[in-house]
Amino acid sequence: MKILTADQLSEADKITIQKQGITSEELMERAATLVFEEIHKRLEGAPIPIKIFCGIGNNGGDGLVVARHLIQHKYDVQVFIVNYSDKRSDDFLANYEKLKKITRNWPISIKGEDDFPEIGTGDFVIDAIFGIGLNRPIESWMGKLVKTINKSGAFVLAVDMPSGLFSDRVPEKDAAVINASYTLSFQTPKLVFYLPQTMDYAGEVEILDIGLDRQCISESKSGIFLIEDEEARMFYKERKKNSHKGDYGNVLISGGSYGKIGSVLLSATAALRTGTGLCTLYVPKCGYQIIQSGLPEAMVLTDENEEIITNFPEGFGADVNCFGMGVGKAKQTVEAMEKFLRSVEKPVVIDADGLNILSKNNELLKLIPENSVLTPHPGELKRLIGEWKDDFEKLEKTKEFSKEYKVTLLIKGAHTFIISDDEIYINSTGNPGMATAGSGDVLSGVITSLIGQKYNPVTAAVLGVYAHGLSGDIAASKLGMESVLAGDIAKNMGKAFKLISEDFSGYEAESQ
Numbered sequence: 117m118k119i120l121t122a123d124q125l126s127e128a129d130k131i132t133i134q135k136q137g138i139t140s141e142e143l144m145e146r147a148a149t150l151v152f153e154e155i156h157k158r159l160e161g162a163p164i165p166i167k168i169f170c171g172i173g174n175n176g177g178d179g180l181v182v183a184r185h186l187i188q189h190k191y192d193v194q195v196f197i198v199n200y201s202d203k204r205s206d207d208f209l210a211n212y213e214k215l216k217k218i219t220r221n222w223p224i225s226i227k228g229e230d231d232f233p234e235i236g237t238g239d240f241v242i243d244a245i246f247g248i249g250l251n252r253p254i255e256s257w258m259g260k261l262v263k264t265i266n267k268s269g270a271f272v273l274a275v276d277m278p279s280g281l282f283s284d285r286v287p288e289k290d291a292a293v294i295n296a297s298y299t300l301s302f303q304t305p306k307l308v309f310y311l312p313q314t315m316d317y318a319g320e321v322e323i324l325d326i327g328l329d330r331q332c333i334s335e336s337k338s339g340i341f342l343i344e345d346e347e348a349r350m351f352y353k354e355r356k357k358n359s360h361k362g363d364y365g366n367v368l369i370s371g372g373s374y375g376k377i378g379s380v381l382l383s384a385t386a387a388l389r390t391g392t393g394l395c396t397l398y399v400p401k402c403g404y405q406i407i408q409s410g411l412p413e414a415m416v417l418t419d420e421n422e423e424i425i426t427n428f429p430e431g432f433g434a435d436v437n438c439f440g441m442g443v444g445k446a447k448q449t450v451e452a453m454e455k456f457l458r459s460v461e462k463p464v465v466i467d468a469d470g471l472n473i474l475s476k477n478n479e480l481l482k483l484i485p486e487n488s489v490l491t492p493h494p495g496e497l498k499r500l501i502g503e504w505k506d507d508f509e510k511l512e513k514t515k516e517f518s519k520e521y522k523v524t525l526l527i528k529g530a531h532t533f534i535i536s537d538d539e540i541y542i543n544s545t546g547n548p549g550m551a552t553a554g555s556g557d558v559l560s561g562v563i564t565s566l567i568g569q570k571y572n573p574v575t576a577a578v579l580g581v582y583a584h585g586l587s588g589d590i591a592a593s594k595l596g597m598e599s600v601l602a603g604d605i606a607k608n609m610g611k612a613f614k615l616i617s618e619d620f621s622g623y624e625a626e627s628q
């Protein structure tokens with residue numbers, strides 16, 4: 117799903133109104149009615165005290181529409197108008213009049229701290245103060261109101277955006293921003309719902325399709341995409357009946373050192389569980405027994421050194437190479453990495469210590485084959501591209517690096533970002549159970565495997581990250597998050613692809 121900016125969305129609102137021949141008030145009614153329906157579906161008429169805080173722009177107008185429907189469905193509703201100026205929007209005013217006609221319990225105006233209501237843990241708060249129209253931080257008594265709502269312990273549902281959160285920048289420290297439990301947002305996701313510095317404000321996010329003009333949305337230029345099941349299905353290639361192991365890639369994974377052989381074992385297991393035809397590992401001698409008994413399906417080549425990698429097997433002719441997990445940073449290993457980079461021409465996958473070696477030996481960067489995939493977590497990324505001021509600058513710097521070296525980079529995290537040139541893909545799968553040693557090694561194995569199966573490297577990275585997260589979700593649903601081991605993510609890769617592919621065949625069957 118495309119991610120658009122606030123300006124693009126406002127433009128889409130205008131075009132929709134024109135093309136569909138509706139008024140902006142009708143569009144507001146449509147959007148806010150969807151919000152009401154979501155709430156009604158969950159509350160099922162429960163007599164919970166609902167407190168709706170409305171601004172005086174169109175986000176506030178949405179709040180008034182939601183209030184009207186809730187009251188008409190006999191909910192216990194009190195509306196508060198956050199009355200910070202006299203400039204009310206036309207659609208706010210129209211809905212204010214409509215609300216007054218259906219209830220005697222008129223909205224209460226808040227003009228300062230003295231007017232703040234009591235808000236308790238049992239309340240259901242709807243935040244309709246500011247939406248995408250926010251153009252400066254929330255200050256004075258309004259800021260205090262936001263902080264009071266946050267402290268109340270009430271369940272907070274934000275309409276479109278948590279108030280105080282900008283769609284294109286990180287709030288200042290101590291800024292007043294609603295900490296929503298849930299955000300119902302209109303038409304497209306907003307980038308700030310997924311960045312580590314801002315994602316917590318939005319809580320759980322659901323996107324409501326308010327029927328904005330499809331052509332306008334599809335023509336809007338955006339380089340940012342949220343990857344969900346629909347996109348994963350589009351990328352997935354089914355295995356052909358008439359195929360053999362040579363069709364699914366001959367991969368070589370090089371890494372490991374004394375005490376860290378498990379890392380390569382995990383990557384190789386993941387590669388094979390992702391469908392690799394032939395998988396060979398290149399490890400120090402001490403890894404031989406471990407791999408042969410731990411993963412008999414893999415072949416093993418060993419370095420002449422017992423404990424570290426000091427060389428790289430030239431002329432092996434793998435379809436794709438992966439280098440770095442558990443490899444350490446010894447001088448001879450750096451030399452082996454240089455030999456590796458000089459001897460390979462096709463895109464490679466570089467992970468973990470492979471990335472740390474690159475950070476310390478910048479002259480190696482220009483040896484990386486074009487279209488390679490680098491898989492840093494934020495710590496490794498920082499070593500590679502330097503410090504950043506905030507998440508927006510991090511994205512810009514990562515894009516620059518991607519363009520300079522013509523590589524795809526991951527920024528791993530709760531939402532992993534995949535960055536290639538000017539494009540950003542954001543993953544939607546995964547769970548905190550995956551914050552466990554070795555899950556990154558599994559991911560490199562998955563991406564390497566997909567490149568070996570002839571997915572282009574960007575698609576391999578995007579689909580690989582999605583399937584890896586889905587596998588983590590399957591593992592967590594069976595084991596509980598605390599018990600997920602990286603090996604469980606590898607083990608469930610097949611089930612993840614089955615989910616992706618079964619939906620696909622279901623879709624095909626339906627359309628026949």
Ligand SMILES: NC(=O)C1=CN([C@@H]2O[C@H](COP(=O)(O)OP(=O)(O)OC[C@H]3O[C@@H](n4cnc5c(N)ncnc54)[C@H](O)[C@@H]3O)[C@@H](O)[C@H]2O)[C@@H](O)CC1
Pocket residue numbers: 126129130140143144145147148171172173174175176178200205245246247248249250251252253254255275276277302
């Ligand atoms: N335009 C449309 O047709 C639709 C708009 N919708 C709603 O409209 C919202 C956008 O509405 P608006 O553009 O009216 O903007 P908001 O309701 O977000 O904000 C209202 C106005 O407050 C002022 N403002 C911004 N930051 C402020 C601050 N910190 N302190 C004091 N004043 C501040 C701005 O002038 C802004 O226009 C969306 O988020 C969505 O909820 C929906 O109803 C869908 C349809």
Ligand SMILES: Nc1ncnc2c1ncn2[C@@H]1O[C@H](COP(=O)(O)OP(=O)(O)O)[C@@H](O)[C@H]1O
Pocket residue numbers: 468492493528529530531532545546547548549550551552553554555556557558559
């Ligand atoms: N809270 C989380 N939610 C979803 N995925 C997560 C979370 N924490 C970690 N992950 C995923 O787990 C993996 C961790 O990778 P990494 O930090 O390299 O681990 P390691 O080095 O131990 O293998 C990444 O794919 C990351 O996206």
Ligand SMILES: [K+]
Pocket residue numbers: 175243244245246247274275276277278279
């Ligand atoms: K809001």
